[in-house]
Amino acid sequence: MKKNTSGPRFKALLEAANITTTGFAEFLDTAPQNVHNWYTRGVPAHCMEEVARKLSVSSDWLKTGEGSKDAQHLRLLDESGNTFDAQTIRGVYTVIEPVDVELPLYKEAVTTPGSNKTHVIEDPKQSIRLPRSHLDSLEINHADAICAFMSGNSMGEKIEDGSTLAIDRGLTQIIDGEIYAIEHDGMLRIKYLHRLPGNSLRLRSHNRAEYPDEIFRAAQIEEQNIRVLGWVFWWSTLNKRRPAVPFL
CATH class of the missing domain: 1.10.260 (434 Repressor (Amino-terminal Domain))
Incomplete structure (x- = not known):
């Protein structure tokens, strides 16, 4: 003893x-x-x-x-x-x-003041918290997860304008029909991606009535600096209006 x-x-x-x-x-x-x-x-x-x-x-x-x-x-x-x-x-x-994981927020921003050229960078002043269980259930490395905001209605009815997105940078391999965040010549875009023969790529919007499919050949992908940032695994959607309560 x-x-x-x-x-x-x-x-x-x-x-x-x-x-x-x-x-x-x-x-x-x-x-x-x-x-x-x-x-x-x-x-x-x-x-x-x-x-x-x-x-x-x-x-x-x-x-x-x-x-x-x-x-x-x-x-x-x-x-x-x-x-x-x-x-x-x-x-x-x-x-x-902690139950939550604090994720860095990325956004599209101009490269220099007054410039029309943009790039996708981290906003050091903002972050988003997500439940740790969301990431763990999908086997996402916490260090690979980032967030961004949806801009525009190209993914409308699926992901509304202004929604917060969570992106897994650890998954950049294209799985046909999955939603990805891409940087397209400095522009942040959210699309369904499909691989095509000849290393071509199809970008598809959920709102196909207003946004037809875009197809890029391998040379165009390189010329236009198209790169996959990661797989979109979560998004939030806020209702556009609060319903009126009748009979009050």
């Missing part, structure tokens, strides 16, 4: 948290002298789990100094589902496993 050498570690934890022996004793409903004695004698076996839990450390580490100091079981869920590491005595709560 491993020796209980918890005294110095227990004392250091209280000092680091600026907790007096009297204050900790009140929290445990015991005498201050008992707590003070633990500095030299060590935390009693029958109190070890409770003391470790209240100080958010592993009871094994507190007792022997071996293993991980962190107490993995001391993780609490809040109402939104975020996972917290809780130090009960100090009232310190740190999010260690």
Whole structure:
């Protein structure tokens, strides 16, 4: 059986948290002298789990100094589902496993002030949060995910103008009929893509009545700097109007 050498570690934890022996004793409903004695004698076996839990450390580490100091079981869920590491005595709560993932927002912007030429770049002032579960369920690397806004009605009734899009940059291989974000000579476009013979590419809009198919040969793809940014795996659509409530 491993020796209980918890005294110095227990004392250091209280000092680091600026907790007096009297204050900790009140929290445990015991005498201050008992707590003070633990500095030299060590935390009693029958109190070890409770003391470790209240100080958010592993009871094994507190007792022997071996293993991980962190107490993995001391993780609490809040109402939104975020996972917290809780130090009960100090009232310190740190999010260690957030439910949401913060994704960078990309947009089309002019290359230089006054220029008509654009490119697709990250907007450092904005980001979008998505549930981590959305990405994990599709096996998307969080670092590969970005967001953008839909501009125009070419994908109307499927993805409305102004919708927020999430894009997986890890999937740029074209799967026929899937929706992709592309950069077309500096312009951000959202289209169904289809591969055609001769390394040609068809861009298709959902709103085909107003936006006929576009076909680009391999040479045109290179000339017009068409590149696939990634697969569109999520989008939001806000209703255009709030319905009127009758009989009020």
